[in-house]
């Protein structure tokens with residue numbers, strides 16, 4: 001179901017003595033209206049169902065709420081309008097209907113000229129986000145190609161048997177691409193050999209997915225990784241950026257179902273995200289798997305908010 005924006009979440013520190021330059025997101029954000037001018041639209045996907053089906057640690061349904069609270073105090077560094085577009089919430093165990101509804105909302109936002117920043121929820125968010133961007137492209141960008149860049153310790157290419165979950169979204173997307181005669185352009189950045197079985201790597205090969213492993217992302221190989229990402233982006237017209245927060249080391253991102261022992265450190269993740277965001281091709285971004293139950297003194301929430309801040313600044317061309 002759809003939930004209206006709860007603007008009470010957007011509260012925080014106010015520094016009136018500093019005027020406009022001292023404002024924060026909670027002072028700028030407004031509820032999205034039908035006639036709102038194009039802007040950055042935050043949409044939540046409150047879902048535990050994908051992680052539950054994937055035998056993980058549930059709690060991500062509270063992610064959109066806690067992430068908004070963590071983002072409320074971010075400095076308002078851009079003039080682009082900032083909106084809260086409310087939530088899509090999974091009811092009972094009907095994940096498929098919620099993913100379809102998320103897709104419909106994403107298509108509407110893109111068609112109205114907004115940049116959707118979608119906050120999960122488990123990584124089953126990706127199959128909803130994708131449905132939205134794919135429909136928008138069918139309707140308005142017919143000849144254009146889409147690339148999916150997933151920053152993730154996991155390939156998320158599990159078979160949806162018996163049903164889709166947080167571990168299956170990119171396999172489900174590959175199936176949709178096949179049905180619609182579209183190429184499956186998928187790059188996973190940060191995959192861990194300790195967290196993906198050979199079966200999953202074999203599936204990635206079969207599907208023509210590109211993978212940059214966590215161990216390939218070091219200070220001395222950063223430029224190489226940036227080049228590989230730039231090459232991938234060079235081959236597509238639009239990018240759907242999805243960030244599974246468990247790509248970060250467990251010490252900075254404990255607030256996920258499956259924390260990463262090694263992960264991609266934040267100081268290396270940020271320049272890689274810049275490579276993607278500064279391409280100018282990103283039309284949609286989401287943050288997946290944030291689970292506040294496992295956070296430690298808001299460390300994970302603050303890190304996720306910082307990544308949201310980076311995305312917002314780059315896509316608004318600050």
Ligand SMILES: N=CN[C@@H](CCC(=O)O)C(=O)O
Pocket residue numbers: 054055056123154155156158166167195257258
């Ligand atoms: N979306 C993440 N999925 C991981 C979870 C791994 C785990 O729970 O250990 C996966 O399916 O591989």
Ligand SMILES: [Mn+2]
Pocket residue numbers: 152153154244245246247289
């Ligand atoms: Mn993951």
Ligand SMILES: [Mn+2]
Pocket residue numbers: 123152154156166244288
């Ligand atoms: Mn994932």
